[in-house]
Amino acid sequence: MGAHVEVRRGIRSASGRAELWRGLRRRLDEYSLTLRLLLKRPLAAAGLLITLLYVGIAIAASFLPDRDVLQTNFTTAYPQPPWWWGNGTPGSWFGTTYPGIDLGMAIFKAIRIDLYYSSIVVLGGAIVGMLVGLVAGYKGGLFDEGLMRSTDVAYSIPFLVFAIAVAYVISRDFTTLNLSLLILWWPPYARLVRSQVLAVKANMFVEAARAAGASDLRIMFRHILPNTLAPVFVQVSLDLGVVIQIFAALIFIGFVPHSGYLPELGALIFYGFGSEPTSYPWTILFPGLALVIFTVGVNLLGDGLRDVLDPRLRR
Amino acid sequence: MRLLLFIVRRLLLLIPTLLGVTLITFVLSRAVPVDQLVETYLNLRSPIPRDQQIAAARALLHLDDPIPVQYVYYLGLLLRGDWGFTNTELYHGTVTAALVLFFPPTVELAIAATFLATFLGIPLGTISAVRKDRISDHVTRVVALTGYSMPLFWLALLLQIFAVRFVPSLPINGQVSPGILSGRAWLVGTGVFESKPTHFLILDAALNGDGEIFWNALQHLILPTLALTYGFLGVILRMVRSGMVDAMGQEYVKTAWSKGLPESVVIRKHIRRNALLPVTTVVGLLFAGLLGGVVLVEDVFVWNGIGRWATVAIISHDLAAILGTTLIFALFLVLANLVVDIIYAYLDPRITL
Numbered sequence: 001m002g003a004h005v006e007v008r009r010g011i012r013s014a015s016g017r018a019e020l021w022r023g024l025r026r027r028l029d030e031y032s033l034t035l036r037l038l039l040k041r042p043l044a045a046a047g048l049l050i051t052l053l054y055v056g057i058a059i060a061a062s063f064l065p066d067r068d069v070l071q072t073n074f075t076t077a078y079p080q081p082p083w084w085w086g087n088g089t090p091g092s093w094f095g096t097t098y099p100g101i102d103l104g105m106a107i108f109k110a111i112r113i114d115l116y117y118s119s120i121v122v123l124g125g126a127i128v129g130m131l132v133g134l135v136a137g138y139k140g141g142l143f144d145e146g147l148m149r150s151t152d153v154a155y156s157i158p159f160l161v162f163a164i165a166v167a168y169v170i171s172r173d174f175t176t177l178n179l180s181l182l183i184l185w186w187p188p189y190a191r192l193v194r195s196q197v198l199a200v201k202a203n204m205f206v207e208a209a210r211a212a213g214a215s216d217l218r219i220m221f222r223h224i225l226p227n228t229l230a231p232v233f234v235q236v237s238l239d240l241g242v243v244i245q246i247f248a249a250l251i252f253i254g255f256v257p258h259s260g261y262l263p264e265l266g267a268l269i270f271y272g273f274g275s276e277p278t279s280y281p282w283t284i285l286f287p288g289l290a291l292v293i294f295t296v297g298v299n300l301l302g303d304g305l306r307d308v309l310d311p312r313l314r315r
Numbered sequence: 316m317r318l319l320l321f322i323v324r325r326l327l328l329l330i331p332t333l334l335g336v337t338l339i340t341f342v343l344s345r346a347v348p349v350d351q352l353v354e355t356y357l358n359l360r361s362p363i364p365r366d367q368q369i370a371a372a373r374a375l376l377h378l379d380d381p382i383p384v385q386y387v388y389y390l391g392l393l394l395r396g397d398w399g400f401t402n403t404e405l406y407h408g409t410v411t412a413a414l415v416l417f418f419p420p421t422v423e424l425a426i427a428a429t430f431l432a433t434f435l436g437i438p439l440g441t442i443s444a445v446r447k448d449r450i451s452d453h454v455t456r457v458v459a460l461t462g463y464s465m466p467l468f469w470l471a472l473l474l475q476i477f478a479v480r481f482v483p484s485l486p487i488n489g490q491v492s493p494g495i496l497s498g499r500a501w502l503v504g505t506g507v508f509e510s511k512p513t514h515f516l517i518l519d520a521a522l523n524g525d526g527e528i529f530w531n532a533l534q535h536l537i538l539p540t541l542a543l544t545y546g547f548l549g550v551i552l553r554m555v556r557s558g559m560v561d562a563m564g565q566e567y568v569k570t571a572w573s574k575g576l577p578e579s580v581v582i583r584k585h586i587r588r589n590a591l592l593p594v595t596t597v598v599g600l601l602f603a604g605l606l607g608g609v610v611l612v613e614d615v616f617v618w619n620g621i622g623r624w625a626t627v628a629i630i631s632h633d634l635a636a637i638l639g640t641t642l643i644f645a646l647f648l649v650l651a652n653l654v655v656d657i658i659y660a661y662l663d664p665r666i667t668l
Contacts, residue, residue, distance in 0.1 A: 019532060105340055131434055148330050149332070149335070152328075152331070152332050152335070153331075153336055153339070155648075155652070156332055156645055156648045156649040156652060157336060157339065157641075157644075158645065158648055159624065160610060161640055161641050161644045162645075164637060165340075165637050165638065165640075165641040167342065168629065168637050169343050169344075169346045169347050169634075170346065188560070204400050207464050241464060247466075248466055249468060249611050250467060252466075252468055253468075253610070253614055253626045253629065254626075254629065254630055255610060255629060266466075269466075269468070269469055269472070272472075273472060273615075278475070278476050278479045278480070281476050284469065284473070285473075288465075288466060288469035288473070291465075291466055291469070292464050292465050292469075293459065294464075295464035296461065296464045299460060299463075299464060300460075
């Protein structure tokens with residue numbers, strides 16, 4: 001009797017592995033189709049390119065030594081224009097900002113920090129929100145009701161002000177800032193996934209899976225979750241642009257105390273702001289442009305993904 | 316009747332939201348060390364000795380009671396308008412008095428920007444949708460995309476640089492030029508103004524028939540309004556465009572075309588009216604969101620509203636002001652949500668709660 005059970009278990013695991021492999025193949029085919037469809041749209045392709053470029057810069061910037069950024073030279077403490085600005089410094093592509101920071105290098109470093117922190121907030125929020133939304137949508141009942149009320153509350157709190165208050169009360173540093181943004185970032189994802197789950201749950205294949213004896217966990221993660229991911233991808237790419245701006249804004253108003261030099265785009269704009277931007281426009285122009293280009297990029301990518309992932313337009 | 320029922324149910328739903336919001340601010344206020352919390356209820360300029368004030372504040376906050384009881388007393392304090400004392404370079408006094416003083420300039424700015432963004436956004440969005448994928452559509456979409464991809468404080472700085480270079484007569488910061496202020500009975504203060512009777516500077520200038528201040532304040536409003544408008548135009552544009560493009564594919568629109576109705580009637584009455592429904596939501600929420608976005612723009616333009624007060628409070632470690640701002644913004648957003656929902660239910664008979 002025992003041997004029989006073992007044989008059966010062996011068969012099941014073997015078929016499970018084949019099934020997994022087939023599933024992976026199918027999913028990979030699906031992703032490459034998405035990529036091909038995305039690249040056919042010039043704007044979406046541009047968005048993808050910009051996003052990848054920024055990720056590349058962020059990775060490369062971790063290998064840049066810090067000493068290249070600070071070129072403090074007190075004989076010329078005023079910001080120096082780039083070489084093409086008109087009587088600019090030869091060899092400097094983006095000029096310098098107060099106090100003697102090489103702007104190009106600093107922007108590269110800043111992109112790394114900004115990208116790192118904002119992706120933690122967005123991805124963390126997406127994962128937490130996805131799990132909560134999945135359970136709430138699938139189980140329903142009191143948990144669902146409680147969740148919807150708490151997202152109501154989260155929606156009625158202006159996140160900029162809230163992040164300020166939370167981090168102010170706990171501690172004014174990057175990690176706390178991140179956590180406080182995270183607290184407000186998951187509810188939209190929970191709502192999004194919940195509404196998707198409610199739609200997917202009504203499908204025949206979920207009924208079939210349940211009839212075949214699949215557990216709740218298996219139904220939730222194998223049958224429902226993969227069908228709810230498309231709008232989450234879109235939202236993640238759009239949100240990256242929003243969070244990076246909030247981050248820069250909070251640093252700009254002096255939320256995280258820093259003196260002298262912090263390679264962060266908002267801080268760089270702040271240094272330019274402090275050094276009479278009307279006389280040295282490039283000191284605020286370039287860090288801001290770095291933010292704008294990234295946000296435009298992820299927005300184009302998000303819009304493109306929205307179109308491409310829409311099953312009605314797919315084939 | 317149906318609408319009345321909707322409003323009553325919506326008001327009932329407001330209770331858990333309000334409790335949740337106040338619970339959050341309560342937890343925040345209790346997360347700081349007790350001494351700091353007590354400090355927010357001390358009036359540094361009062362002749363009463365500090366020890367007595369501390370004892371009074373502890374009694375007021377009921378700090379010796381269990382936490383849930385403290386929450387009830389906290390709600391009582393909020394309802395009575397006892398929000399503590401703020402002590403920044405901008406204002407010394409109670410938080411509620413500060414809010415009364417700093418809220419009007421912010422609302423002034425938000426109203427101006429909401430109006431401008433809506434009145435530009437709806438026609439431009441219509442053009443963009445009607446001429447889909449043509450050059451005017453592309454131009455509008457680029458405007459929209461850059462609008463919401465831009466950090467507002469950065470845009471504000473660029474506008475200032477631009478104004479200094481090319482329009483030197485335009486004031487780049489403040490609400491009114493300090494040189495023309497003296498000798499007016501209805502206007503008190505130099506940096507932070509207290510104008511009678513409404514606290515809205517421009518409105519009060521008009522009410523008091525003061526043309527000089529009126530024009531001057533209006534000129535000061537231009538740059539901050541432009542910065543905010545450009546940022547929020549994009550959201551409205553995008554909404555109007557996508558709503559109209561969706562509506563264009565509907566059967567009733569095809570019917571309208573096939574009846575031989577003139578183009579302007581189909582576009583205005585059949586397509587746009589339906590597309591504008593979601594726009595009302597966005598405009599309402601935008602107005603509330605603007606109050607948040609205003610924080611940074613106010614800082615750059617030295618516009619003494621709630622946002623600048625909050626920024627100054629952060630730098631000068633003023634907890635009472637920060638908690639007060641959080642609460643007032645949250646309450647405002649809750650209220651805006653309520654108004655938007657009611658308007659929506661009024662406009663769209665299909666909505667039920």
